[in-house]
Amino acid sequence: MLTKRVPVDSVSLSSILGVCAKGERDIGLCHGLSCNAQGKQMHTMSIKLGFDRDLHLCNSLLDMYAKIGDMDSAEMVFVNLNKHSNVSWNIMIAGYGNRCNSEKAAEYLHRMQCDGYEPDDVTYINMLTACVKSGWGFYNQIADHREAIELFRKMQFQCQHPDRTTLAIILSSCAELRLLEVGKEVHAAAQKFGFYDDVYVASSLINMYSKCGKMELCEHVFSKLPELDIVCWNSMLTGFSINALEQDALSLFKQMRSLGFYPSEFSFATIVSSCAKISSLFQGQL
Template identity: 30%
Template sequence: MVVVNHAKTIANFNRFPVQKLLQESHITHKQTIVDQLKKCSSLKQLESVYASMVKNNERQDCFLMNQFITACSTLGRLDYAILAFTQMTDPNVFVYNAMIRGFVHCCTPYQALEFYLQMLRAQVCPSSYTFSPLIKACTLVSALRFGEVVHGQIWKNGFEAHVFVQTALIDFYSNVGKIEARRVFDEMPERDVFAWTTMVSAHARAGDMILARRLFEEMPERNTATWNTMIDGYARLGNVESAELLFHRMPTRDIISWTTMINCYSQSKQFREALAVFNEMRTHAISPDEVTMASVISACAHLGALDIGKKIHLYVMKNGFDLDVYIGSALIDMYAKCGSLDRSLVVFFKLQEKNLFCWNSIIEGLAVHGYAKEALAMFGRMEREKIKPNGITFISILSACTHAGLVEEGRKRFLSMTRDFSLSPDVEHYGCMVDLLSKAGLLDEALELIRSMKIEPNSVIWGALLGGCKLHRNLEIAQVAVNKLMVLEPNNSGYYSLLINMYAEVNRWGEVAKVRATMKELRVEKTCPGSSWIEMERKIHQFAAADKTHPASSEIYLLLDELDVQLKLVGYVPELGFI
């Protein structure tokens, strides 16, 4: 019986081809390699898999090399991919595609373009999958001429009907500011939702929301990305109302939708509304990401909402967010602007990694709080850390000098911008210097600096000079500043009022009458008063001069009247020099 069974086994084995067994074994081995490559999360694992490939003489296997290159790009180690590629004698189009895709993924687009040329020189014919990452590389480096050549290659190889290739071309042309984007879109034989969305985004990016909206309404179907694109387009133009309407019409919202709306309100200085959207987002069980949290923290900074900011900081810590440079710089800025400089410094020194934004935030915080020497010391520390400053850094440094009246230090830093860091002063830097010199009473020097500017001085610069003139009672230069301001901002009543006050203080009532007559002739009306915020019990209260919209207005004015009475009882006499 045993012999019979053994004979049957041999017979069955002979009927099953050995070649097929070996082939299936080879396929299984290949799949194992592919699975291992997909699971690679470290360089050590990647090296181990590649060693196995070398041992089994699989370095020439194009399929496995395609997978290996993809794994290398995922880990950001294209140096290994390049080394492996150079060992191949006959890489096919899929291997070249993987290399081009990897270079784009790792933000080295020039090498992607070079590899495409190398591919053509090797007489390897591109596939449709070659062109999407290649066009993306052209977009990243704004290589218009190269992109146009690639467009010609697409036609030459017969891929003009491929939707994903044409969609990449639309994105490319819109990014380099060419109208060919719409021509490519109009010539597409078929369009999917991504092609429509890309074209809508192209119009929105160009600021043409009329065409973007027209396309949006024509779309046969829309996805969440399309709605987000439209909301972001309106936000960029400051059209909050249109962004709001679309946001509330959206059938579904993702994290990008909520964050875009928060940013829309923040960009329009509607910070309370930004916080309200964040709270609504949490009630919908949408988990914020790092970008959302940085935007919300920034809104708290502008409102001076320290208690809410602390609460959000706690939320960041409890929910496992990395204290990266984005959230870190936002927290530093928020605590500094809310008056808690100590907390700002604690966050700064706890950050393991600090970029320029973090340094700028802490330097500005120190400057605003009047710690000029500490701000300058922090700048010196930044230099020792080999962090190169930018224009914003010097605005904070010059502001620190202004607050502390450090004229010589300010002059030194202003010259250092160009001499030591090759940074050309912008209008903001000139504004800081004019403010510094004007407050120090060096009005002639300030006026000379304005006249020597290589860029046209704006109203802020002339306004700073006028403020210095008021402080030091220099009517001659004040008139020069006002004459300029009347051209730049003819309807701004503040400058006229300041000049009137200066003439009134020296009893030059004839000049007061002339300025008032000019205001009447030009129909200059008093501008709306500014407003301020205060946070109490995690609620933001907004106030403006002569405003009675606050629910507690009656009680507030009663208290002010009582304070006025008390001041008079102790001998306070109001200063009536200002009109």
């Protein structure tokens, strides 16, 4: 287009920025230049052509910089926008989430609300994802599990389907707050959206039910899984241990070994603790 002097508009530039946003891992080098360098060239061209106030194009720039991890440049574009949209805020929240900076993502969520923008389902997903990538992130750092649960309910209200990560986060919050009834609601949502045999969600359910003192429900979840992994076994062992069911923990440990599962360090630590609680030197030595 440039060689033939065809006029370039904001749609053309947005399309090319979308390609640059994919990064070298997906599409390789762009004519000898990195996608980052090509993206910056497109940014310069957009300014020269007078599109620096075009919201759609600026959102494409934000997305490009956020996806290649250049949040300093994304900040520069964001600050210079004369107006924002929900898309602008969501891109920044997602960008910081992908950089494992949940505090910065939460800061943008707060600023978004203070500026009168209403978070949507994408906002909630991006914020929860930021929490997970930061090692449970902002909400768990300040023990604000109730706000995480509220975000989940807003997602449901807006008919946004949760993924396995979202379900695990909320179940963790339910476990910490001992919110059995809310946990059961999340369990129902997990089944509704097809996660009834997902071992990742199952281990979170077992953790939640065990902390609520409902080991019979843990065993129900455990028994319904078509395949087991060491995480699920460990979740059950921990559940028996925290509910003072040491003999059940020992029986489960033997069952795990008999089925060919090799215990992890966590498995051994949990079962040795159970042996100590019942003063069973013989079992501990085995």
